[in-house]
Amino acid sequence: MDRSTLYNIEPIGIGTPFVESLTSYIIRLSEAHCVLTGSLISKVYTPLLGKEYLSKISSRGGDGFYDSAIGINGLGKLAGEFIELTEKFTGRTDLGFTTLKAFSQIFPNRGLLKKTKSWCPICYEEDRVKGRIIYDQLIWNFQLVGTCLKHKSPLKNICVHCGQFVSVINRKSVPGTCSKCGQWLGTINSLTYPESYKDESLKNVSLIGELLAEKKNTFSIASPKESINFYVSSIFDGSVTEAARCLKVPKSTFTLWMTGKSNPSIKYLLQVSKMLGISLIEFLEMNKDIKLIHSAEEVFNHRERYDHFEIRNILHKAIIEKEPVSISELARRIGCDRKLLSKKYKDECEQIKANYSYYVQKNRQQNEELKLLKLEQAVKSLSSHAIYPSRRQVESILGNGFLKEKAVQEKWNNLKRSYQI
Incomplete structure (x- = not known):
């Protein structure tokens, strides 16, 4: 064996x-x-x-x-x-x-x-x-x-x-x-x-x-193109205009899907599947016996409903706890569109953006300080062995591309001068 x-x-x-x-x-x-x-x-x-x-x-x-x-x-x-x-x-x-x-x-x-x-x-x-x-x-x-x-x-x-x-x-x-x-x-x-x-x-x-x-x-071997055409034919009587309107997809985009010139993104696939009342698997398998598909009228009348009181509570909690999170991430968690949050809750979003920007900036500064410390240690080590701290020598220790940032390059040049090499 x-x-x-x-x-x-x-x-x-x-x-x-x-x-x-x-x-x-x-x-x-x-x-x-x-x-x-x-x-x-x-x-x-x-x-x-x-x-x-x-x-x-x-x-x-x-x-x-x-x-x-x-x-x-x-x-x-x-x-x-x-x-x-x-x-x-x-x-x-x-x-x-x-x-x-x-x-x-x-x-x-x-x-x-x-x-x-x-x-x-x-x-x-x-x-x-x-x-x-x-x-x-x-x-x-x-x-x-x-x-x-x-x-x-x-x-x-x-x-x-x-x-x-x-x-x-x-x-x-x-x-x-x-x-x-x-x-x-x-x-x-x-x-x-x-x-x-x-x-x-x-x-x-x-x-x-x-x-x-x-x-x-x-x-x-599944084909989104074939699935799209199947449901347009069976649910919307072959009308591309009606299908695009009911499924909330631009007609030009829908036409590209039907001709196979592009595939729907996963976001659109999920949107279409939910609007039809079926799973992704059922959508791809084109199951003719599916009983959950809504009529065109039911699909068209479907609307997303949001409890804005709860959305505000969620945003306020993120602000109070200073959670480092982007607006896009919060929108994904809540299950709504980012534009809805930015439009309806402008003040809250500004505070969340400020918290996130501060966190990212702080993270960036910490990373830079750590890089400068590593650089100093590497140059000191090379100098102790009478090795010139060239780019190649330094990056052989710290990794390829380590010296590409401006602040790191300036520190590198200053270190070479301070060690009189």
Whole structure:
């Protein structure tokens, strides 16, 4: 019997909305082998990926690749390569379910995945207390997902300890901890919303979760174009104008979908599915026996209703607690449009923006101070060995591109003069 290169550990939650992401699986592989995630990537993956830029990054210890590694969980080439290699290393055949690769013919990349990590601190804390495996859910990576499906509470995207955004995967990633400061990210306390808003914000999350839980292989050949044309024909008697009007989609956009010149974004797919009263799966499968589809009149008369008293309470709570959150993130959590908040609650939004800007600025200053300290230590170390602190020497220690910022360059030049080199 052939042995696998890496442990054949089982991915968590396949067949459920809470399925593990591939980046989380790779981080757990690293932990199982008692090596840094960066070491696993550079020593095991990079040589077989055949990407020169990855080899350079690995040798210099930079984070450039990890800052954009969200694609590992996505639907493109990078996801395919990491699925293939990880299955080869572990001997598994089910890791495609830990990415969105199966939906590459359905979703465009536009508006799909977040750029940085999101997590549910309550999930982390519960798993640790109950002795369960700590991991990151694939669903947390979606831009439209700002609420934990399990606990009905908002996801976090900034470490409360160091105030920084966290990469989805990093050289020092450990399950449940911040890769920047190493602190635990779990907590039992979280901002809660009224039940009405939990229901509203969870609509999209539930539909996405249902799709991720489906283990069919037919989605690789599903066609939004065919589904759109099917429902236009069966529900709106072939009238593109009526369909676009009732489903609240510009006619020009709708026409592009019907001709296959573009695919609806996930936001539009969810909107159309909800307006028709069906799930994403039913939409893609074009089930003729669906009983939940509303008539055109019912769809047209559908209106979003918001409790503005509760919205104001939510915004005021964010202001009082000085939560570092953007207006877009709050809108996702509540389940409304960002424009509605900006228009109806101008004063509240201005205060929230100010809090968020202050937090981002403070974070930026802390990062700059840390970089300057690291630079000083690196130059001092080189000087003690009579090595000239050239760009190449400094970045061999601190990572490729470390000296690209103006403030760092100025500090570097001053340090060279102060050490009389």
